[in-house]
Amino acid sequence: MAETTGEVPNRSATERAPAARNNFGALVILVLALAPQIIELLTSCAGLIFNFSGRNPLQVLAGHGSALLLAVAGLATQSFGGGKAALSSDTLLALIYTYPMLAVALFTLLVRLRAPQDYFGGVVLMAMALFSLWASSDLQGMHGFSFGAGTAPRMFGMLLLALGAAVAIVGVVSDGPDLAIYHWRGPLFVMLAIVAFAVSIRPLGLVISGLASFLISALGTPETRWVETLIVGVCLTIGCALLFPYVLGLPMPLFPRFLVQ
């Protein structure tokens, strides 16, 4: 690919600065590779505060840390020693998901991407596929000629892995569009509104949580004018409070629990 760019000088004008982009892309993939571990760590920290049962953060950190460092060693001893001891779930995660994704991150650093949009799309699909392979690794596979619970997920997981890789490779070998620009404001506030609704609908009821999520999602654009938004929000909430429970007969709490009791 390098020599073609040399031959066609006028194309270099439209070319992106690949180095900077790739470093950032590789970093994102690195984070993606460690995402399951990070997420488990965060949920276990939250577990300390809200008192879930489950592993505490230190256990999580130790489990994943040793798994990440020693996964290969574990695999080697198992295959050489012929030991029946099954690999732990953490080790499997490292082996099935994290290591391949780290390899992809490294690969990203080394190649010049000609269609980043396709490349990163394909890589994320690969990540999903690898993750699903790990998630279904504890399920029973084929026994005899009948399918086990894990056969189909693994089959489709492998297929998606191959397809994701193909999409990514297309992004390396042929020209295509650059990454589209991601915005943060719209997604952030719309998601916040959705989560706020989900958290508050049971304890606070439709009237409060509906209005609250209306106002939060209105933050998603700078063009919101608050007076009219408030009026429309109140009208919509009243409308929904009449429509869903009364007209459609779908039971849901309307007012905060502590007020009703």
Next chain:
Amino acid sequence: MADLFHNLALGFGVAVSPINLLLCLIGALVGTLVGVLPGIGTIATVAMLLPITFGLPPVGALIMLAGIYYGAQYGGSTTSILVNIPGEATSVVTTLDGFQMAKQGRAGPALAIAAIGSFFAGCVATVLIAVLGAPLTKLALAFGPAEYFSLMVLGLIFAVVLAKGSVLKAIAMIVFGLLLSMVGSDIETGASRMAFNIPELADGLGFATVAMGVFGFAEIIRNLDAGAEMDRDLVQQKITGLMPTKKDLIDSAPAILRGTVLGSILGILPGGGAVIASFAAYTLEKKIAKDPSRFGRGAIEGVAAPESANNAAAQTSFIPLLTLGIPPNAVMALMVGAMTIHGIVPGPQVMQKQPDLVWGMIASMWIGNLMLIIINLPLVGIWVRLLRVPYRLMFPSIVVFCAIGIYSINNAPVDVVLAGAFGLVGYWLIKHDFEPAPLLLGMVLGPLMEENLRRALLISRGDWSVFLTRPLSAGLMAVAAALLVLAVLPTLRRKRDEVFVESES
């Protein structure tokens, strides 16, 4: 033949009862109301309004949903004619000539012709469903698991070939959808798969949840990127003279006829559906017109043909659903979701066990079309006013409405969060130019495919060649393979791209 009339009579008997007529009317009205809102496509409309049918009896719910579906489609055409914003993919081509007509002050005739064309196509398609329904059901009884599996593969391949953009990416989306459908309990062993001990996931990802996320929330976030004040060159003139002239009618009559035929055929094909029908009809009209340069400058045929084609296709796509139980496109997949919620498993058995339901729905399609023509033409003024609602007020309303709707399906807050997560997934898909519709189709067909694959292999004692040795299955597989080869061949690919580029030129 006598059977046919008997069935239709039964259907009309069910559909004409006052309560069902009312539901059909409400469905068509509400569907149009939501469909008219720019940026909300048919799939999003049906997904959003799904919860409001839960409280109804099954027949009423399906009749209302069918009404919503037609209403949404008609609403989409209205926006494409009046504001040049296609509400959904099927009405993209309508914008080409429809908006030009509106600019020339002929929005009235354009809307009227769209409605008349749709109504005519609807009538023909209704009869077609009634005629083809019974024989196809018999065919379905000859289907074993191997054939079902092959048919679904064929359907998915059709969806790939007809999807916009890269074939590879479309296949990847289907497989992603299949994989998502595996979440939850295994059908045979009951083992929990990829559920991470989250109780709400044990039952699998809800189809409506994913649809609402990927089509509803993702669409909102995407629209917000562009700034809330979308560029809308609304036709400001007052719409006068609703009725088309005699010349308009004469010009558009053959176009309507051709569009109907084309649409009916394409609609039956699994994976086909309304999108490709409208594109194909428009291309056909342009090809055979004496003066092709009129197209894109307000030719009435350019409105009449695609509108009748997409309505015909929308309706005939019920055929594979009702007879084989296989949804041919994403909207039908939502209908399956709705049926399952009411405890109906679509397929050949439904036709025999619950004829009143099937024929009632078929009859109500016709009535729904009639209602669209009666209610929508006088109400055009209201729809236009609706288009002036600014997006900054509309999108929070949609967010809240969707959230309440998802919550009401299972009374589960986790579902709402999941839909939000799938909204982000959908946003990512849009940013990387992946089509969400094949994903949805894969997700619906996933459990069916897995079940039939397992059964077929169990019967054949693990022999994979069963798909190629049974003649019917082999035929379906051969068609699928041929289609796939054709789709990646350079010449056809160019043609296919041309069809889709038409809209952007």
